[in-house]
Amino acid sequence: MAVNSEIQSQAERRLAGIVMGEGDSIMSSGLVYCVVVTGGVVRVMIDDDRYDLARVMDSDLPGLVEHELMQLEGVSRVVVKPKPKSICIGEPVAGVKHVIGVHSVKGGVGKSTVTACLALAFARRGLRTGIVDADVYGPSVPLMFGVSEESEVDAATNKMNPIEVAGIKLMSVGMILPDDEPLIWRGNLVDEGMPQLFREVNWGQLDVLLIDMPPGTGDVPIAIARHVPLAGIITVTSPSILSTTDVRRGLEFFADVKVPLLGIIENMGLYQCDCGESIALFGSGAGSGLAEELGVDMLARLPFESAIVEASEQAGGLPETAGTLFDGAMQRVAMQLASMLDVEKEKVH
Amino acid sequence: MSDDFKKNDSSGSILNFVSPDEFKKSGQSKPVHQPTPVPGVKDVVAVASGKGGVGKSTVAFHLARALAEQGKRVGIADADIYGPSQALLCRTADVLQYNDDATKALPFEQNGIYSMSIGNLYPPEAHIAWKGPIVSEAVLQIIFEVEWPDLDLLILDMPPGTGDVALTILEQVPLTGAVIVTTPQQVATLDAARGVRMFHNLNVPVFGIVENMAWLTCPCCGEKRYPFGKRGGEALASRMHVRFLGALSLDVQLNEGGLMSQDSVLCYQELADVVAKSAELDRQAREDGIQKMGDPRHGSGDGKPTWEKLIS
Numbered sequence: 001m002a003v004n005s006e007i008q009s010q011a012e013r014r015l016a017g018i019v020m021g022e023g024d025s026i027m028s029s030g031l032v033y034c035v036v037v038t039g040g041v042v043r044v045m046i047d048d049d050r051y052d053l054a055r056v057m058d059s060d061l062p063g064l065v066e067h068e069l070m071q072l073e074g075v076s077r078v079v080v081k082p083k084p085k086s087i088c089i090g091e092p093v094a095g096v097k098h099v100i101g102v103h104s105v106k107g108g109v110g111k112s113t114v115t116a117c118l119a120l121a122f123a124r125r126g127l128r129t130g131i132v133d134a135d136v137y138g139p140s141v142p143l144m145f146g147v148s149e150e151s152e153v154d155a156a157t158n159k160m161n162p163i164e165v166a167g168i169k170l171m172s173v174g175m176i177l178p179d180d181e182p183l184i185w186r187g188n189l190v191d192e193g194m195p196q197l198f199r200e201v202n203w204g205q206l207d208v209l210l211i212d213m214p215p216g217t218g219d220v221p222i223a224i225a226r227h228v229p230l231a232g233i234i235t236v237t238s239p240s241i242l243s244t245t246d247v248r249r250g251l252e253f254f255a256d257v258k259v260p261l262l263g264i265i266e267n268m269g270l271y272q273c274d275c276g277e278s279i280a281l282f283g284s285g286a287g288s289g290l291a292e293e294l295g296v297d298m299l300a301r302l303p304f305e306s307a308i309v310e311a312s313e314q315a316g317g318l319p320e321t322a323g324t325l326f327d328g329a330m331q332r333v334a335m336q337l338a339s340m341l342d343v344e345k346e347k348v349h
Numbered sequence: 350m351s352d353d354f355k356k357n358d359s360s361g362s363i364l365n366f367v368s369p370d371e372f373k374k375s376g377q378s379k380p381v382h383q384p385t386p387v388p389g390v391k392d393v394v395a396v397a398s399g400k401g402g403v404g405k406s407t408v409a410f411h412l413a414r415a416l417a418e419q420g421k422r423v424g425i426a427d428a429d430i431y432g433p434s435q436a437l438l439c440r441t442a443d444v445l446q447y448n449d450d451a452t453k454a455l456p457f458e459q460n461g462i463y464s465m466s467i468g469n470l471y472p473p474e475a476h477i478a479w480k481g482p483i484v485s486e487a488v489l490q491i492i493f494e495v496e497w498p499d500l501d502l503l504i505l506d507m508p509p510g511t512g513d514v515a516l517t518i519l520e521q522v523p524l525t526g527a528v529i530v531t532t533p534q535q536v537a538t539l540d541a542a543r544g545v546r547m548f549h550n551l552n553v554p555v556f557g558i559v560e561n562m563a564w565l566t567c568p569c570c571g572e573k574r575y576p577f578g579k580r581g582g583e584a585l586a587s588r589m590h591v592r593f594l595g596a597l598s599l600d601v602q603l604n605e606g607g608l609m610s611q612d613s614v615l616c617y618q619e620l621a622d623v624v625a626k627s628a629e630l631d632r633q634a635r636e637d638g639i640q641k642m643g644d645p646r647h648g649s650g651d652g653k654p655t656w657e658k659l660i661s
Contacts (some may be wrong), residue, residue, distance in 0.1 A: 107509045138399065216431065218512075273570060274572070275569055280601065284603035304576060337554060
């Protein structure tokens with residue numbers, strides 16, 4: 001099968017043959033902003049700053065583009081859509097250098113655990129680290145870190161004080177409304193409430209702020225992309241091939257709103273039976289497949305650890321257990337991310 | 350150079366990329382405020398979980414299959430918009446067909462199971478970054494704007510969580526009852542408890558709790574292992590006073606295209622029995638006596654499940 005870059009140049013050549021009006025091609029006129037190919041899917045991005053997207057989409061062009069490109073070997077699907085565009089309207093979070101979102105479209109893949117372990121690894125590197133638990137419907141950070149008290153409002157600044165555990169500053173809806181009842185933030189409430197979890201908090205100075213995001217691509221991820229300038233996203237997946245479709249949907253969303261993908265972490269991998277046999281509980285291959293398809297780094301491949309399950313049953317049991325079990329892998333991830341983002345260079349003591 | 354496509358106005362609206370236009374072609378959207386019956390469908394049964402990744406969609410699918418094997422006419426409506434799995438599980442195609450007057454979409458049919466999922470309509474490149482109200486609308490369309498054939502049961506694969514989409518479904522879809530899926534893990538049972546409460550708060554009977562991924566049999570030594578802990582689902586059922594519907598093993602051989610374990614086959618058969626009977630009983634109860642006490646779903650509004658009112 002043809003590789004992505006090959007398909008891309010072939011596609012661009014084909015598109016250069018499509019001419020509009022007086023003879024400019026859709027490539028030379030700048031109508032096509034760029035062509036992106038991953039795993040047989042070609043995306044043709046329209047520059048909608050210069051051209052009226054609605055009129056382009058209503059014209060014959062999308063059909064023509066699809067017809068042309070589907071003839072190329074290795075192309076399974078063609079999508080015509082607007083170019084990536086940031087929807088961020090928010091200023092950087094005061095005092096915070098880098099905000100990294102940890103995301104997965106699929107729930108239950110251990111996203112919160114990964115976030116916690118990664119934060120611990122950053123903290124061990126001496127970086128000032130925080131976590132925003134943005135899972136407003138099922139906040140798990142308080143339980144994982146054993147926080148039962150409510151966040152207090154600082155009288156001087158009128159902002160909430162984060163709660164610090166194991167050197168990590170934590171903020172969660174669960175620390176504002178410690179009630180067990182399900183929180184139902186309808187529609188616009190999320191858009192109003194979400195920025196507060198970032199801006200109405202006394203973070204002090206932080207090198208890295210991780211966001212434990214809820215699954216899906218609904219109100220919360222949209223609100224975050226809208227209000228918080230992100231250094232990038234880390235995607236967590238289970239090894240199951242079945243979850244790759246879901247993961248792709250999430251990645252496509254962040255790509256479209258111009259948030260860089262920093263890498264993929266595959267969680268819940270091999271489980272070791274007492275007899276010594278390694279068992280793939282949820283199949284294998286999703287993470288590496290996606291990393292290859294998208295040309296991004298596979299940051300880590302984590303095994304399934306029953307000890308983590310047990311630790312998460314006890315309030316606050318996780319930091320210690322996770323810190324030990326995943327420490328090696330997570331230290332490598334933290335190091336890689338730190339160098340990607342130049343965190344260390346800017347570190348101020 | 351042609352000016353054909355020149356831009357005249359730039360709008361920063363978020364709806365630029367969340368437009369569900371294509372979806373809306375499946376029919377005119379109309380707000381539904383009271384549960385209205387789904388034409389052709391006797392009972393709608395929700396399969397739900399508080400937490401994602403506990404195998405809710407898989408359980409929904411195999412439950413539907415077991416019901417179909419017992420001769421029931423079954424459909425699956427996939428209400429999990431962000432992570433739709435039923436198109437993959439049901440192995441259905443991706444070209445939508447409409448009825449003769451193009452007012453409703455036709456469900457896909459595979460092995461006697463009728464289904465509709467957003468996965469049938471959108472490839473992964475069309476990420477579905479929709480806000481709550483649009484998702485709710487899409488879910489209602491998947492249920493009400495599909496021309497279901499005459500069905501005994503429509504299984505509704507609920508979105509994870511207790512967010513506003515779940516609430517909209519509970520308010521607007523006539524649910525006969527719900528099955529809650531959890532794993533033995535405590536974090537999953539805590540979320541599942543929230544799910545049970547949500548159904549009870551809106552007076553939808555919970556048929557019971559299924560414990561998924563309860564154990565696995567090591568392919569090497571043959572021993573039973575409990576990677577997610579033991580009996581969390583059973584304990585939850587007794588704590589919440591709902592029926593325990595059984596424990597399903599984690600059949601790792603399914604990942605490599607193997608067959609389901611005999612334990613699981615039996616468990617699904619029992620599950621299908623209970624669901625079919627409970628649905629029948631609850632529907633009859635609603636149709637006969639209980640209605641005299643007012644509409645069981647919205648009547649008293651005291652948030653207590655029907656059975657509690659009957660006891661007191």
